[in-house]
Amino acid sequence: MRNLVIGLLLVGLVCGGSVAYAEDTAVTLTDSDLARIRLNCTAVQTSLGRIHESDALARVNLGQQYETISTKLMAPFNSRVALNRLDGVAVTQTTVEFNNKLDEFRTLYQQYEQTLLRAIQLKCTDQPVTFYDTLNLARTHRAAVREAVVSLGGLVKQYGTEVQTLRDSVKGKN
Amino acid sequence: MQGSETKEEPILTRWQQHRFLVMIAGAIVVACFLVSVALGLYNSSGAAQVDLSRPGYEAIRNQANQDQSSKSFDATGTLDDATFKSFQDLYNARAAKVVDVASFDDAALSEDSLQLMNPASVTDGSN
Numbered sequence: 054m055r056n057l058v059i060g061l062l063l064v065g066l067v068c069g070g071s072v073a074y075a076e077d078t079a080v081t082l083t084d085s086d087l088a089r090i091r092l093n094c095t096a097v098q099t100s101l102g103r104i105h106e107s108d109a110l111a112r113v114n115l116g117q118q119y120e121t122i123s124t125k126l127m128a129p130f131n132s133r134v135a136l137n138r139l140d141g142v143a144v145t146q147t148t149v150e151f152n153n154k155l156d157e158f159r160t161l162y163q164q165y166e167q168t169l170l171r172a173i174q175l176k177c178t179d180q181p182v183t184f185y186d187t188l189n190l191a192r193t194h195r196a197a198v199r200e201a202v203v204s205l206g207g208l209v210k211q212y213g214t215e216v217q218t219l220r221d222s223v224k225g226k227n
Numbered sequence: 228m229q230g231s232e233t234k235e236e237p238i239l240t241r242w243q244q245h246r247f248l249v250m251i252a253g254a255i256v257v258a259c260f261l262v263s264v265a266l267g268l269y270n271s272s273g274a275a276q277v278d279l280s281r282p283g284y285e286a287i288r289n290q291a292n293q294d295q296s297s298k299s300f301d302a303t304g305t306l307d308d309a310t311f312k313s314f315q316d317l318y319n320a321r322a323a324k325v326v327d328v329a330s331f332d333d334a335a336l337s338e339d340s341l342q343l344m345n346p347a348s349v350t351d352g353s354n
Binding site: 086089090093094097100101102104106107108109110111112113114115116117118119121122125126128129130132133134136137139159160162163166185188191192195196198199202205206209210212213216217219220223224 | 273276277279283284286287290291292297298299300301302303304305306307308310311314315317318319321322324325326327328330331332333335336337340341342343344345346
């Protein structure tokens with residue numbers, strides 16, 4: 054009985070392992086696909102290098118703007134709202150969300166940059182499948198970074214609207 | 228009594244004979260360890276990703292935003308309509324640079340742009 058259980062476990066492990074392996078290595082790639090990847094990947098890596106450069110620039114410039122908005126505008130404005138005993142719950146909440154999203158953006162970009170760099174540095178003619186998988190992963194990571202950028206833009210817009218609402222309420226009181 | 232005194236040479240162990248070399252080697256080992264820790268922190272903290280002074284970024288280094296004198300909003304004082312207006316002017320100017328930006332769009336890494344699976348060799352895949 055014990056041997057049977059062990060045997061079943063082993064069969065399960067082997068089957069499970071082969072399925073994962075098949076997924077990891079992208080079963081849809083045929084020999085002609087691999088030949089195409091080998092043929093084109095060096096040129097693609099050159100393009101990826103340029104994208105890597107322009108993304109670094111975008112990261113630095115966007116990061117600077119986000120930092121300025123958070124530390125030099127949102128935080129002092131919230132303090133001033135609190136000092137003047139106005140209702141600053143909405144703006145404070147948005148600031149917290151913005152800062153959390155900014156942390157997420159930094160982490161996601163780091164993840165994306167490392168994946169893209171791996172794709173650039175791979176010996177793609179020797180490892181076409183790994184290159185293909187890494188490139189797909191980089192696409193997924195880039196989409197996540199894009200999503201964070203869109204969310205941050207949305208939060209900046211939202212904060213602006215909340216400031217306007219606050220301004221209107223102060224105007225209404227006077 | 229004889230006037231001359233004979234001074235005995237102290238017997239040095241092997242370690243004592245080479246202590247200067249050992250000190251130098253130790254200093255190098257400690258320095259290598261500290262540098263590796265520093266490099267690890269540099270890479271894991273995300274500082275490497277925003278460091279455009281690294282090799283390979285020469286072309287874009289000058290395009291980075293050099294604006295160091297961004298105005299800060301004063302955290303103290305009254306909040307009247309004029310103050311709101313001055314804040315909104317500052318804020319909207321910054322917001323315009325981050326809202327609806329096209330950075331990190333999917334197109335750059337798309338198959339259409341990279342042409343990885345193109346049967347013919349890729350000529351130029353710039354975005």
